[in-house]
Amino acid sequence: MKKILLYILLSLSVFSYAQEKKFKVILDAGHGGKDPGAQKNGCIEKLIALDVVLRIGKILEAYPEFDIKYTRTTDVFIPLKDRAKMANDFEADLFVSVHCNSSVSPKPYGAMTLVMGLSRAGMNFEIAKAENAVISLEENYKEKYEGFDPNNPNTQIGLRIMQEETLMQSIDFASSVQSYFKNSLQRKDLGMHQQPLWVLDATVMPGVLIELGFLSNLEESRYMKSEEGKSNYSQIIARSIIEYKNNLKGTNTIPNTLDIKEPIIIEPEVVVVTSDSSTVANSTTIEAVPAGSGYKVQISFSAKKLELIPENFNGLNNITVAEINGGYKYYYGEGSMEICKKLLAEAKLKGYKSAFIVESK
Known part of the structure; x- marks a missing residue:
């Protein structure tokens, strides 16, 4: 009988701890400092990404259930290896990286969300190559990344698929984000894709890289640069994070109310x-x-x-x-x-x- 009571008390203690434990999210503003990212139509990717990330964080920081950490809060250069280490040391429950897309053609437009994978087909590999290319800006990058070549579509080093459960959680979150892009923002939905992205492979928790849209497309660049556009993006990403936590942990945190405005x-x-x-x-x-x-x-x-x-x-x-x-x-x-x-x-x-x-x- 004593063993049963002890087991019940221990179970209640574990359950109580799980309920009180904060959900840790690491927010990663792509590029920064000497790495501007895409630059088209008067827009700079590193600045838009940082603005949107800080807005997401502001929304989530209002919830006591969340613990938020940023890879950067100013215009500084952070190596990919350091971004991954921050996330792993923080023991984050979710890694969210925000970027802007670009193309040599002004025609492509739309939002997409990437998760870790080995697909290297067509335009999507070009996106992965562009996001990984920041590695070459770092000192001693060949030693740091153990021979990883961001320009070689056949490279295998450091590109293992994450555990099935973690990958499926990443896919679930990515799908939610894309659904909001399509239904709440009326943005063109380019879907969720698996791509060989070093920063997602090096982190041990579910993670996504969000491409808000194409800066190379004049109309879409204006949307991303506008105050209303950046606010809209941050609201739906924050809401997706809250709903992801609720679905994963069985919690009932009330999501932020969306206030979507035309730019x-x-x-x-x-x-x-x-x-x-x-x-x-x-x-x-x-x-x-x-x-x-x-x-x-x-x-x-x-x-x-x-x-x-x-x-x-x-x-x-x-x-x-x-x-x-x-x-x-x-x-x-x-x-x-x-x-x-x-x-x-x-x-x-x-x-x-x-x-x-x-x-x-």
């Missing part, structure tokens, strides 16, 4: 050509837009100048155009933020899925 893109504009509804459809007048007059909805950019009639814009009226850098930006309406939110919804219903709000200058 406000501020860009300089001097002269705008507007359609004059009091004249024939193809006539135009030129007028300056006064600073601070409100907002507009940018629906497209084209190298071709189109006649400002509804037939050319899926039935939308009140179209304006600005000639910038040898191309033409087309806008739908103008007014207060509340008005433009309604106009934005209308534009998207008409097929302009990448439309966004800009401030008039």
Whole structure:
């Protein structure tokens, strides 16, 4: 009887400890310092990644159930080996690394999440090679990484698949993040992929590397650089972490409430050509837009100048155009933020899925 009571007390003690133990998350802002990462369209990967990571941490630090550690909180260079060591020494329950994607072509766009694996096919291997390439910036990298060659798709050293359970947990978390990208942010879902990433292989806990989108794509780079875009990303990643903990540990932590907002893109504009509804459809007048007059909805950019009639814009009226850098930006309406939110919804219903709000200058 005494043995039974002792067993019960011991079980309750272990259960109580498990309940009180904080869930440890290590947040890794990709690149930093002398390693800027991708640089396209006026954006720098290391700065966007750090901003988003700090926002994720701020959300999670409000929960007493979490213990958060950062690989970096400023613009400094941290070797991949040190990032992995931080995570392992911290005995983290989850490793989350945030990055931005890039391509030689401006066309690709969308978000993806990577977990450890040995696939080396096509564009995804190029992404893995780019993320691993930071190794060569470190002193004595050949000795540190035991011959690991980030440019060789056949390298095997240091690229073992993690234990099945850990890998499956990484996949579960990655799938959740991608679901939020698609359903809450309406970003193009490029899915979850297994890739040979050194920093994920060297960490002993479930981990993912999140590619927020392509800086090489003008529209997507603007989304990632905007305050609203960075806030949106941080909210859904933080929520995914909380839900992952609940599913894994059987806890009932209430996830953060999402407050997703359309980005406000501020860009300089001097002269705008507007359609004059009091004249024939193809006539135009030129007028300056006064600073601070409100907002507009940018629906497209084209190298071709189109006649400002509804037939050319899926039935939308009140179209304006600005000639910038040898191309033409087309806008739908103008007014207060509340008005433009309604106009934005209308534009998207008409097929302009990448439309966004800009401030008039």
